[in-house]
Amino acid sequence: MHARSIDSLALDSYQRAARVMLANHLVTRSYPDRIALPLIRRWATELREDLGELFGYRLEVTETTARLFPVIDRLDAGQPARTTGDRLFDRRRYAYLALGLAALGRAGDQITLSELADQVASYTERVDGLELAPDRAGDRDAFVDAVGWLAARGAVTLADGDAGGWASDPEAGEALYDIDRAVVFALFRPPRALQHLNTVTGLLGEEAGGDTRSPASVSAARKVRRALVEKPVVYADELDETERTLLAQEKLVREVEYTTGLKAERRAEGVALIDSSGRLSDVRFPGTGTLAQVALLLAGEIADLVLDLDTPIEHRPRPDRPLTDLVRQLDSAIPATTVFAPLAELAESFGVPEDSDADEPEPEIPEYPFVHSFWIRDTVQMLAGRYGATFAAQWQADVPGLTAEAVGLLERLRLVEPIEGGLLVLPALARYRGAIVTIRTRAETELFISPTQVGEEPVTAGATASIEKGSGN
Secondary structure: OHHHHOOHHHHHHHHHHHHHHHHHOEEEOOOOOOOHHHHHHHOHHHHHHHHHHHHOOEEEEOOOEEEEEOOOOOOOOOOOOEOOOOOEOOHHHHHHHHHHHHHHHOOOOEEEHHHHHHHHHHHHOOOOOOOOOOOOHHHHHHHHHHHHHHHHOOOEEEEEEOHHHHHHOOOOOOEEEEEOHHHHHHHOOOOOOHHHOOOHHHHOOHHHHOOOOOOHHHHHHHHHHHHHHHOOOEEHHHOOHHHHHHHOOHHHHHHHHHHHOOEEEEEOOEEEEEOOOOOOOOOOOOOOOHHHHHHHHHHHHHHHHHHOOOOOOOEEEOOOOOOHHHHHHHHHOOOHHHOOHHHHHHHHHHOOOOOOOOOOOOOOOOEEEEEEHHHHHHHHHHHHHHHHHHOOHHHHOOHHHHHHHHHHHHHHOOOEEEEOOEEEEOHHHHHHOOOEEEEEOOOOOOOOOOOOOEEEEOOOOOOEEEEEOOOOO
């Protein structure tokens, strides 16, 4: 590890560079900020060696971009693309994004939004069930969201006009973009030609990147390290016996800590890297805003229910669901006419390897506390009744939607797992038990809150949910 040879005074800079690269995978002159690329370029040699040795990742750094090519061990539905307004991408937006990249790769140095839309519209004619009709507001909004995603990463830069004006009225509005071809080409670099695949599982594992030389022990160690930096929590029961042994090794975890500058929190159930800086996490929790605060309060209520000895709670095993439904859905969307059959048959042999430990005894299946859906609904309704005046207006009128979003956030953080009829409570949720609720009130004649005018409803020591009446947060 090159990190161990770095002077202690410069180590923090190296660790910040590692966190930025692991969090974003693509760094440009403007994304995620203007200081990121010079930082990555300073430590390019050390990062290239360490990220390759520890995680099996490949790093390419140029004058204008830094691109990390990660190894994906399993599909993850919890990391979707988001619009600049933090809305999730749907299938249409993903399709426009992919086709927009294809069009930009064939364009010159500049392109207008309407020209790009016309090219993408012509591409959609070759895809069954997909269309971009500029006269439909929904299609225009989705297309502008896809272009906005590219603009945020520096693939295109607005030179003149306004994309919002075009989305409102394509006859009256227009936008002109400069194209950064280096960013465009860095964005889409799959580890294997897609025309050679007839299943999405061919993109998983180190074999997808062509690395078949690493010993099994090295590959297993890299897989565990990848899980530590990619998942909010790594639960031991999700790993095989070899990986569980590696996770328990202090040396392996310390290597990740030293590279990222994060601290590992160990428990009997698994390991989580704690990111107090917020530079590696895509979701900060606890956080501000109604959704994050309600999710924290709900986590505290669930923890209290599980720990209440007077009301024993039902326990159920965690279902074995390796995202086979997601694989099936993605595979069904592959246009068979574009697959190059001779190489597609060869590519199948590089898919997810079969379990070679079939003779090993089955590990004991752990059981987790189970909370019924009706209890979740009633609890969020209770929280809305108690603190609803402090909620953002959209959530005051939509408690069921708030419930679904709060549960979705807890699921994304791997604190709960939805199953039929309710939620399984995963061990990491216990970190947020005993939330302290602080209600800050504002007098009608005051514009700002005085620090002395703070009321508290204490529970026990733990995380904090701070709610301001009248803030609309």
